Amino acid sequence: xxxxxxxxxxxxxxxxxxxxxxxxxxxxxxxxxxxxxxxxxxxxxxxxxxxxxxxxxxxxxxxxxxxxxxxxxxxxxxxxxxxxxxxxxxxxxxxxxxxxxxxxxxxxxxxxxxxxxxxxxxxxxxxxxxxxxxxxxxxxxxxxxxxxxxxxxxxxxxxxxxxxxxxxxxxxxxxxxxx
Amino acid sequence: xxxxxxxxxxxxxxxxxxxxxxxxxxxxxxxxxxxxxxxxxxxxxxxxxxxxxxxxxxxxxxxxxxxxxxxxxxxxxxxxxxxxxxxxxxxxxxxxxxxxxxxxxxxxxxxxxxxxxxxxxxxxxxxxxxxxxxxxxxxxxxxxxxxxxxxxxxxxxxxxxxxxxxxxxxxxxxxxxxxxxxxxxxxxxxxxxxxxxxxxxxxxxxxxxxxxxxxxxxxxxxxxxxxxxxxxxxxxxxxxxxxxxxxxxxxxxxxxxxxxxxxxxxxxxxxxxxxxxxxxxxxxxxxxxxxxxxxxxxxxxxxxxxxxxxxxxxxx
Amino acid sequence: xxxxxxxxxxxxxxxxxxxxxxxxxxxxxxxxxxxxxxxxxxxxxxxxxxxxxxxxxxxxxxxxxxxxxxxxxxxxxxxxxxxxxxxxxxxxxxxxxxxxxxxxxxxxxxxxxxxxxxxxxxxxxxxxxxxxxxxxxxxxxxxxxxxxxxxxxxxxxxxxxxxxxxxxxxxxxxxxxxxxxxxxxxxxxxxxxxxxxxxxxxxxxxxxxxxxxxxxxxxxxxxxxxxxxxxxxxxxxxxxxxxxxxxxxxxxxxxxxxxxxxxxxxxxxxxxxxxxxxxxxxxxxxxxxxxxxxxxxxxxxxxxxxxxxxxxxxxxxxxxxxxxxxxxxxxxxxxxxxxxxxxxxxxxxxxxxxxxxxxxxxxxxxxxxxxxxxxxxxxxxxxxxxxxxxxxxxxxxxxxxxxxxxxxxxxxxxxxxxxxxxxxxxxxxxxxxxxxxxxxxxxxxxx
Numbered sequence: 001x002x003x004x005x006x007x008x009x010x011x012x013x014x015x016x017x018x019x020x021x022x023x024x025x026x027x028x029x030x031x032x033x034x035x036x037x038x039x040x041x042x043x044x045x046x047x048x049x050x051x052x053x054x055x056x057x058x059x060x061x062x063x064x065x066x067x068x069x070x071x072x073x074x075x076x077x078x079x080x081x082x083x084x085x086x087x088x089x090x091x092x093x094x095x096x097x098x099x100x101x102x103x104x105x106x107x108x109x110x111x112x113x114x115x116x117x118x119x120x121x122x123x124x125x126x127x128x129x130x131x132x133x134x135x136x137x138x139x140x141x142x143x144x145x146x147x148x149x150x151x152x153x154x155x156x157x158x159x160x161x162x163x164x165x166x167x168x169x170x171x172x173x174x175x176x177x178x179x
Numbered sequence: 180x181x182x183x184x185x186x187x188x189x190x191x192x193x194x195x196x197x198x199x200x201x202x203x204x205x206x207x208x209x210x211x212x213x214x215x216x217x218x219x220x221x222x223x224x225x226x227x228x229x230x231x232x233x234x235x236x237x238x239x240x241x242x243x244x245x246x247x248x249x250x251x252x253x254x255x256x257x258x259x260x261x262x263x264x265x266x267x268x269x270x271x272x273x274x275x276x277x278x279x280x281x282x283x284x285x286x287x288x289x290x291x292x293x294x295x296x297x298x299x300x301x302x303x304x305x306x307x308x309x310x311x312x313x314x315x316x317x318x319x320x321x322x323x324x325x326x327x328x329x330x331x332x333x334x335x336x337x338x339x340x341x342x343x344x345x346x347x348x349x350x351x352x353x354x355x356x357x358x359x360x361x362x363x364x365x366x367x368x369x370x371x372x373x374x375x376x377x378x379x380x381x382x383x384x385x386x387x388x389x390x391x392x393x394x395x396x397x398x399x400x401x402x403x404x405x406x407x408x409x410x411x412x413x414x415x416x417x418x419x420x421x422x423x424x425x426x427x428x429x430x431x432x433x434x435x436x437x438x439x440x441x442x443x444x445x446x447x448x449x450x451x452x453x454x455x456x457x458x459x460x461x462x463x464x465x466x467x468x469x470x471x472x473x474x475x476x477x478x479x480x481x482x483x484x485x486x487x488x489x490x491x492x493x494x495x
Numbered sequence: 496x497x498x499x500x501x502x503x504x505x506x507x508x509x510x511x512x513x514x515x516x517x518x519x520x521x522x523x524x525x526x527x528x529x530x531x532x533x534x535x536x537x538x539x540x541x542x543x544x545x546x547x548x549x550x551x552x553x554x555x556x557x558x559x560x561x562x563x564x565x566x567x568x569x570x571x572x573x574x575x576x577x578x579x580x581x582x583x584x585x586x587x588x589x590x591x592x593x594x595x596x597x598x599x600x601x602x603x604x605x606x607x608x609x610x611x612x613x614x615x616x617x618x619x620x621x622x623x624x625x626x627x628x629x630x631x632x633x634x635x636x637x638x639x640x641x642x643x644x645x646x647x648x649x650x651x652x653x654x655x656x657x658x659x660x661x662x663x664x665x666x667x668x669x670x671x672x673x674x675x676x677x678x679x680x681x682x683x684x685x686x687x688x689x690x691x692x693x694x695x696x697x698x699x700x701x702x703x704x705x706x707x708x709x710x711x712x713x714x715x716x717x718x719x720x721x722x723x724x725x726x727x728x729x730x731x732x733x734x735x736x737x738x739x740x741x742x743x744x745x746x747x748x749x750x751x752x753x754x755x756x757x758x759x760x761x762x763x764x765x766x767x768x769x770x771x772x773x774x775x776x777x778x779x780x781x782x783x784x785x786x787x788x789x790x791x792x793x794x795x796x797x798x799x800x801x802x803x804x805x806x807x808x809x810x811x812x813x814x815x816x817x818x819x820x821x822x823x824x825x826x827x828x829x830x831x832x833x834x835x836x837x838x839x840x841x842x843x844x845x846x847x848x849x850x851x852x853x854x855x856x857x858x859x860x861x862x863x864x865x866x867x868x869x870x871x872x873x874x875x876x877x878x879x880x881x882x883x884x885x886x887x888x889x890x891x892x893x894x895x896x897x898x899x900x901x902x903x904x905x906x907x908x909x910x911x912x913x914x915x916x917x918x919x920x921x922x923x924x925x926x927x928x929x930x931x932x933x934x935x936x937x938x939x940x941x942x
Contacts, residue, residue, distance in 0.1 A: 067203070070217040070245075070486070080180065080491035082196055083203045085334070120212040187694075264811055286814035287685075287696035288766030295765075296810075309814065311696030356696060380699055384690030 003160075007149060007172035012132065012163075015148030016045065019130050020052035022146050026128070027097055030057040034096045034124075036066045038114050039084035042102040044163050045132060049101060062089030066100070066121065068113035088121055098124040099146075103161040105131040108142035133172055135159055180487045182294045182303040186314045186361035191337065194364055197483050198322050199334050204482035207244070218247035221489055224277040226268070227306070228254040228284045233450060234306050237474070238281045238315075241481035247489070250277070265289060266298050273299040279489045280304070287311035302488040310351045316449050317357035319480040321365055323469050324404055326476070327445055339366030342400050346372045346393060346430060347408030347457050348419075350379050354449045355408055359385045372396045374430065376419040393430050397439065405440065406447040407432050407457045427456050434461035445469055499916035499933055502530055503876060506540035508866060509842040516545060518872045521915035521937055526868055538920075540876055543909055546846050548580025548611075548873030549827065550853040550862045552672070552750060553647070553726060553798035555819070556582070556613070558604065559597065560589025565803035565893045567601060568927060570823070571610035573801065573892030575918035577823040578875035578908040581612035581854065581862045582801075586623070587648040593618035593629035595637035602639040608927070609934020610918045614859055617641040619660045619671060623649045628660060635667035642858040645672035647726055648773075650708060652678050657712060661721035670748075670856060672724040673712055675733070676774065680704035685814060687760045687775045695764060697813065700775045702730040709733050713740035713747050724856055725749040727800050729774040731784035738793045748856050750798040751785050753822055753829035758782075758898055768809045768816030769898050772802070789848060790839040796853045799826045803894030820898050824890050827877060828904040835879075836905060876910040883907065891924045914938075 007015070027033055030053055037046030043065045050063035069075075069083040100114055111129060118127065130146035135153040153159065153174065160173045180193070189197070207215060223242040225235050235251065242249045254268065265284075272280060279302045282290045287309030294303040307313040324341060325333045343362055349355045349371050362369050363386065370388040371378060382389055390396035397405075410426065420426045427433070432446065437459065440446075446468045452458050463470065500519040507513050515530040516523060524532075551574065557565035565573075567584070574582045584601050586592035592601060598615035605613020617634035621627045623646045634641040644664050651657045651673060664671050681704045686692050688699025709725055713736065716723035728734060728749045740747045754772060759779050762770040770776060788794040802819025809816050822829075830849065834840045840848075846865070854863025861871045885899040911919040916933035918925055 070203070070207075070215045072217075075217065075490040078491065080487055083200055085203065086206060116216065120207075120210050120215075122211055264807065265815075266810055284812065286812035289812040291766050292768075292812050309696050353696060356694070379693035380688050380701065381690035381693035384694045 003173050003175045005171045005173045006151060007133075009170040012148070012170060012172065015132060016048050017052050019146040019148060020049050020056055023049070023099055023128070023130065024053065024057055026145070030059040030061050032096050032125070033061045033099065034089060034093050035061055035063045035099045035101060036093070036118070037063070038100065038102040038110060039065055039067050041161055041163055041166060044165055045103060046101040049099070049130065062091060064089040066114055066117050068110055068117045071113035071116040072109065073113070074109060086117065086121070093118065093122040093124045095123070095125050097126045097128065099128045099130050101130045103132050104159050105129070105134045105144050106137055108138045108140035111142050112140055132161060133159060182290075183314050183484050183488055184291050184294060184303065184305045185312050186317050186357045186364070189361065189364060191364055194321070194361060195335060195337060197318055197480070197487060198325060200483035200486060201318070201322050201476070201480045202334055204486070205476070205479040208479070214244055214246060216246050217486060217490055218242065218245040221278045222248045222250065222276055223279040223281060223485065223489070224250045224252055224272050226252045226254065226272065226280050226282045228282070228289075229307070231283055231307065233474070234283060237477040238306060238481050240478045241485055244478070245482055245485055247279075247485065250275070265293065266296065269293055269296070269298040273301065277301045279485065281306050283307045285309055304484055304488055307353055309353070311353055312357040313353040314357050314361075315477070315481050315484055316354050317361040318484065319473055319477045320358055320406065320447060320449070321361055322476050322480050323447065323473050324445065327469065328403070337365045338362060341367040341404065342370070342402045343367050343404040343406060344370050344372055344396055344400055344402040345406045345408065346432070348377045348410055348414060349373050349382070349408065350377045351411065351414065352408045358406065359387055363387070370396060370400050370402070372430070374420055393436070397436060401441055402444055404445045404447060405432060409449065409451065410453055410457050423456050431456060432458045432462040434459050437462045437465060440467070447473065450474070500532060500535040501912065501917065502532060502535045502537045503540040503545060503874075504537055506543055506545035506876065508545055509846040516540075516866065516874070518874065518912055518915060521941065522872050523866060523868055523870045526866075538876070538910060542878070542880065544842060544877045544879055545866055546578070546842070546875045546877060547850045547864055547866055547870070548862060548875050548911065548913060549578045549849045550581040550857065550859055551579050551799050551801065551823065551826070552583050552643070552796060552853040552857050554582040554584055554801045554823065555587065555803065556584040556601070557803055558588060559600065564805050564808070567604035567613060568608040569893040570801070570803070571605060571608045571613065572924045572927070573821065573823040573890065575610040575911045575913065576891035576908065576924050577825065578827050578877060578911050579611055579823060580873040580875070580911065580913045581614065581859045582823075583614045583616050583643055583857050583859070585647045586616050586618040586645060591618050591622050592616065593621050595630065595633040595639070598634050598639040598641050599637050606934065606938065607931060609913070609930045611913055612859065612862060614643070614857060615639050615641055616643045616645050616647075616672070619644045619646045619651050620656065625649060625651060625653055625656060628656070628663060631663055632667060635669060642667070642669040643672055643724070644669055645674065645726065647672065647674045650674050650676040650678060652708070654711065654715070658715055658719060661716050661723065662719045665719070665721040670722040670724050672726050673708070674726050675705045675708035675712065677704040677708050680707075684775070685771070686763045687777045689760070689778065691760050691763065695766070697763070702732050702777070702781075705730055705774055706732040706736055709736045713737070713745050716747065717743070717745040722746045723748075727752050727755065727774055727798070728785065728788075728794060729755050729777050729781065731781045734784045734788040734793055738788070741793060748795040749793070750796045751789055751794045752800045753797060753826045753833075754820060754898060755785055756782060756789070756797070756833040757829050762898070766813045768811065768813055769820065769896055771813060771816050771818055772820050773818035786833060786837070786839055789834060790844075796848050796856065797826065797830055798853065799823050803892055804896045805894060809896050820896055821890065821892055821894055822897075823892065825885060825897060825899050825904060827875075827908065828885070828906045829899070831879060831906045832904060872912050872915040874912040875908060878907045878909050879905065881905070881907050
């Protein structure tokens with residue numbers, strides 16, 4: 001199996017900074033923004049995007065986590081998954097612009113579950129989606145508003161997102177699907 | 180986890196995982212929508228061969244919060260009491276498409292027989308079997324202790340060093356058995372206190388300290404938790420002790436004993452309580468008492484158990 | 496006339512001698528080498544052990560009353576399959592064998608089936624209720640000539656009734672076989688009492704409930720000068736009591752079951768009711784003590800306590816399951832595994848504990864006699880050298896509640912001869928009609 005790096009640490013940093021700019025542009029500032037990461041790596045990315053938003057706008061943006069495990073429709077097809085904590089920032093999400101953050105967008109099922117999980121917490125005014133990598137192969141009518149990098153892949157390939165703070169390296173890599 | 184039959188089957192990691200998931204489930208009850216779609220399309224049968232409204236309602240609430248369909252099958256007054264066997268009942272439920280069976284049965288081991296018989300494919304959760312075990316009660320007790328002692332920082336923690344006194348009818352108590360295994364697995368120091376007639380011959384199997392004298396035990400152990408077991412009315416007539424007065428005087432948690440406890444000590448009781456026998460009004464109603472929290476936490480713990488036994492696919 | 500004659504070529508006797516055995520006219524006609532007889536069927540017995548037919552002092556045939564689990568015929572077939580030529584049928588049928596009518600019926604059914612000698616055991620008390628003596632004299636003087644009396648399944652718990660029964664049975668030259676179980680100490684009992692019962696939450700059956708009754712009864716029997724036989728001794732403490740009684744010269748005999756020689760209470764932790772039996776499976780220390788006691792003669796015999804039950808009675812929760820396991824077909828193999836292969840006893844001892852001594856205690860005429868010229872043709876041919884996985888196919892009775900299924904057991908009964916004709920050949924139980932016809936002919940010839 002071959003493995004190749006498609007985003008370096010510097011690439012990831014640049015992508016997140018760009019996404020933060022785009023979010024502020026789309027929202028016309030940082031008002032009423034809430035960033036919600038989807039565990040595990042989405043939470044780390046949400047924190048970094050939150051940091052970038054504050055650095056750019058000079059305004060603190062609430063960051064939380066929304067776990068979608070208990071809302072998934074494919075639990076019976078997989079071994080047991082332990083849910084991860086959901087944390088709602090002070091002020092909640094009602095009437096806010098919530099930016100969902102995940103590492104890889106693939107079938108869209110996790111995002112579907114996360115949207116249900118969000119609606120159990122409250123009623124945002126708008127929900128946007130930011131992902132580090134969009135690898136295609138959607139199974140649901142879902143698309144990302146902010147994408148770090150589009151990576152056309154084959155289904156036989158696997159994408160690894162490694163981030164400082166969870167993993168011992170920082171990169172996005174593709175394994176398999178030799179061509 | 181295909182079944183939950185005994186807390187003796189749980190390792191430390193698995194026990195903590197159940198308690199952590201129960202924390203997530205407890206969080207759900209603080210949300211705007213207190214219902215999860217997790218077990219949508221799954222049928223859970225509450226198969227109760229003994230009356231226990233409290234336990235059945237708790238499991239029913241847990242299953243419904245996870246969007247499962249719930250069928251309550253009370254075997255009392257049904258075909259079962261007319262001689263239908265556990266096997267026939269189980270096969271009937273299987274034919275109805277039960278994915279999970281929550282079973283309460285007067286015979287020790289009945290849930291294990293059901294789980295390993297091949298009569299049903301369903302996941303089996305033991306809701307109390309004879310004088311054997313009551314695993315979800317022990318899990319909710321441990322959950323309650325962990326929350327009281329660690330609060331919001333409870334996730335991931337065990338109960339290392341927590342001193343737990345279990346007082347009363349250990350001989351007939353499935354709660355005592357399940358708690359002894361689980362609490363020891365979680366690192367707690369467990370002590371049984373009872374008149375010798377209410378301790379099983381072979382109590383050494385549990386590897387816990389044993390006292391006959393409650394006051395001596397309270398003084399020596401300085402417990403973090405005092406768990407009072409229920410005295411069944413029928414034991415009163417079977418010569419396990421002379422009468423209720425003497426029992427209450429020697430092994431009841433009186434006001435005096437309550438006030439002698441260390442500041443932090445919790446008072447627990449699996450319910451329903453015999454006030455004036457094993458527990459005084461002062462103890463039952465004191466702020467140290469977790470009796471009502473135990474009921475609330477029971478739903479969260481049972482949601483976690485149903486999630487772990489029923490949500491996953493065949494591979495686990 | 497000679498169609499049932501057989502020559503067993505080159506069989507090994509329990510003492511190690513090798514000989515041909517000529518069977519004819521219901522007896523062993525000749526021993527020696529190179530025996531020939533034109534009309535006889537020759538069986539190659541090279542390497543096979545020839546034992547006098549095995550005698551079981553403790554069998555439940557379930558007829559009359561519980562024909563769903565066993566009948567006299569099916570139980571007799573199971574016995575023959577296990578190498579037995581005589582069984583003593585316990586009295587806990589329905590109606591209970593407490594009158595001459597019932598014991599004569601059981602005996603007649605056994606004679607007609609013809610696979611083994613069936614000796615009925617009479618109940619000690621009416622309906623096994625433990626309050627009034629049954630018609631002991633009528634049963635002793637009936638055509639069945641009952642000599643063993645037992646309330647097995649229940650203990651003769653009332654000490655005064657026990658004393659009277661011992662005295663009364665003595666008058667007919669019989670023996671009382673006691674099921675030693677103090678009833679109050681075993682209320683709700685489900686398994687051996689100890690750490691495992693504490694863990695499993697099953698009602699405890701304490702060893703002392705057996706030992707206390709045995710202690711009482713050996714003293715009582717000695718006091719009134721009666722013979723006492725103790726059924727299915729199961730604990731190390733019981734062994735000590737019996738050993739003490741024998742050392743004092745008391746007329747006491749005792750039996751152990753094959754399952755108590757092999758299995759321990761640990762099996763109960765599965766809650767698989769195949770392992771539910773009364774007295775219950777005990778600790779490994781008890782198993783060791785029982786083996787030692789059988790080896791040194793403290794325990795006189797092995798008796799199967801063959802107790803067939805239907806699937807419904809076993810395929811359920813532990814508390815509601817019936818006590819008992821089938822044991823006739825596996826008894827000799829279990830004795831080989833636990834006693835011979837471990838070096839505790841040799842094959843002459845096996846002959847004693849499974850044939851001679853039970854025939855003597857039960858006064859089973861024509862059985863338990865060493866193989867010699869003129870001895871009755873009650874013979875078991877056994878292959879000690881094979882080992883196989885015990886399976887339902889090895890069971891010949893009506894019920895399959897064996898604790899040995901899926902277990903490796905040594906040995907195999909190759910052939911059984913009863914009253915001069917074969918009941919088992921090549922390990923297979925013969926056709927019931929054929930055996931019944933041979934039995935009828937043999938009984939006519941005997942008259």
